[in-house]
Amino acid sequence: MRAIEFWFEFGSPYSYPAAARAGAVCAAAGVELRWRPFLLGPLLRAQGYTDSPFNFYQLKGRYMWRDLERSCALLGLPWQRPSVFPRNGLLAARVACRFQDTPWLPAFATAVFRANFVDDHDIADPAVIGACLREAGQDPQTLIDVAQHPDAKRQLRDQTERARSLGMFGAPNFRVGDELFWGNDRLEQALQWLEHAAP
């Protein structure tokens, strides 16, 4: 089955609508979606940023918040601008990376995005992540323990380093073969590439 990798960060606003719609869009196209969480912070710091570009470039930030509100309305998705931005998605990303190829990962990731961008909850709080795991039908304490193990920490560091080595500088990204498509609004083009232009 043909596949697209979906590289996302739990603190990234545009990763939220992407996560909400990519599964259904890919399923309709007969394409497997592979969820690949990573940490955007280290990649931004490597570019010289000490804060989110959306905080650093205020005009761009103002546009982004309005754009998200509008894009979610057009997609029929609930949306609330978080009171803290960016939120720390480290714990959520460790859980998601360690279990990225499990069948319950999409339900967990979707719950985390909703906690951040709809319910305005602190996704760095283990109780919030625990609730998201329960929503995905999993036992919170067992999985959070596994995700805090040095092996799981290293797995996320390696995956973040791989994101960097693949040329990523933002989130989300869709990856088709060796091609990167940056942004929620590029999912359709990634599918088009897979269909018509991939070798």
Add this chain to the structure above:
Amino acid sequence: MRAIEFWFEFGSPYSYPAAARAGAVCAAAGVELRWRPFLLGPLLRAQGYTDSPFNFYQLKGRYMWRDLERSCALLGLPWQRPSVFPRNGLLAARVACRFQDTPWLPAFATAVFRANFVDDHDIADPAVIGACLREAGQDPQTLIDVAQHPDAKRQLRDQTERARSLGMFGAPNFRVGDELFWGNDRLEQALQWLEHAAP
């Protein structure tokens, strides 16, 4: 007739595919396209940039060049990465701004974009702009003289200031009522907004 404003800059890579396709896409939707040239340089300097963000953020720049190549291929548009970037579009923008609502403006603007992003010509050269005017059926010397008049210079300065006051920070932008849609890839969303969500 419902209308969309198309705010563009002749040195901006993503303005090229937008200019190449926006006319036909809007005509098919029964929407008037209003061409609004401006200078991006002053808006970037106001954000603290001393060069194009695509030169300053190298990873983003590398992605952008590949993305343009790919996007133009998918659209069936010719494309060549310019040997100089960004090129100085001041003269072209003065001509375009002074004559922005004429029926020949789209032909002129399209010729300028092709000179920059297909033929790798210096669009700051009056001979190049003259050839673009001839392509649009106009007399080069008369129009270039008019565009160099203080009134025409002030018209472009005012339009650039208006771009800034509308919250623009990049190019191209589509404007529907008071809403900005940034990027070539947002034309369809701007039309969707005009159709379903505009008051």
